[in-house]
Amino acid sequence: MLTLYYAKGSSALASHLLLEEVGAEYAVHEVPIAHGANHEPAYLAVNPKGRVPALKTPEGVITENPAILNYVAATHPQAEMLPDTPFARAEADALNAYLCATVHVAFAHLLRGARWADSAEAQAAMKDKVAANLADCAQVIEDHYLKGPWALGDTYTHCDAYLFLVPRWLAKAGVDLSDFPKLEAHHNALLHRPATLAVMAIHGI
Ligand SMILES: N[C@@H](CCC(=O)N[C@@H](CS)C(=O)NCC(=O)O)C(=O)O
Structure with missing residues (x-):
């Protein structure tokens, strides 16, 4: 049995969506980060970094969205979420690494x-750069990563x-999604998937 530790509306949404997409058997455990629950000993015993998501598996806990996504995809091969050539796998890893690290x-x-x-x-100065930095990232995704209609082409992957x-993230930073038509179409397609709707309901979004 898998248990996803998540906070509503957080980046745990990514791992949560994939669990739902592959039809995994999993439980959820909410960690309200707004109330600091991620810094309490009970959660630090799960993820010493105090961040969500974390996925408890029979073999131990996995943290970091890219690692969780890879694990969920690899353990549910019937869902065909992982590309099947080394080059396509590397392309997928590159996109997920970009999303995580940049x-x-x-x-x-x-x-x-x-x-x-x-x-x-200094904090205000950093805040002032967020919209421009995210718009640059969105342009990179639009121009170089998102093949369409799905990230890697014709089929949905992790x-x-x-x-x-x-x-x-763009919306919260005040960046207009319509400046990125492929990303906007991709998001609209996601919003029509039953798994997306089910997870959004759990997160109250
Ligand atoms: N690189 C991590 C980032 C995880 C992360 O920063 N999660 C945020 C929520 S979106 C968090 O737990 N924040 C709590 C905090 O900073 O106290 C991943 O991709 O899983």
């Missing part, structure tokens, strides 16, 4: 500036669950 971190400067600087001035987050 795009998510660019977004985090909006609300989590205290991770990088103590002074209010990358698509992760891409669900990008329009949400």
Whole structure:
């Protein structure tokens, strides 16, 4: 049995979406990060980094969206979520790494500036850059990653669950999604999938 530790509306949405898409048997455990539950000993015993998502598996806990997405896809081969050539797998890994290490971190400067600087001035200066940085990231995705209609082409893969987050980050930063027509069409397609709707209902979005 798998257990997903998540916070509503957080980046755990990506891992949650894929669990639902592949028809996994899983339980959910909410960690209300707005109330600091992620820093309490009970959760730090699950993920010492104090972040969501985390996925408890029979073999141990996995953290980091790209790793969870790979695990869920690989353990549910019937869902055919992983590309089947080494090059296509590497392309998928590159997109998921970009989303994790660059795009998510660019977004985090909006609300989590205290991770990088103590002074209010420095935090405000970082905030001021978020919309422009995210717009640049969206352009890279639009021009170089998103093949269409799905991330890697004709079929939905684990990358698509992760891409669900990008329009949400853009909206929170005040970046207009309609400037990125492929991303907008991709998001609209996601919003028609039963798995997306089921997960959104759990997250109250
Ligand atoms: N690289 C991690 C990032 C996880 C992360 O930063 N999650 C946020 C929620 S979107 C979190 O737990 N924040 C709580 C905090 O910073 O206290 C991943 O992709 O899983």
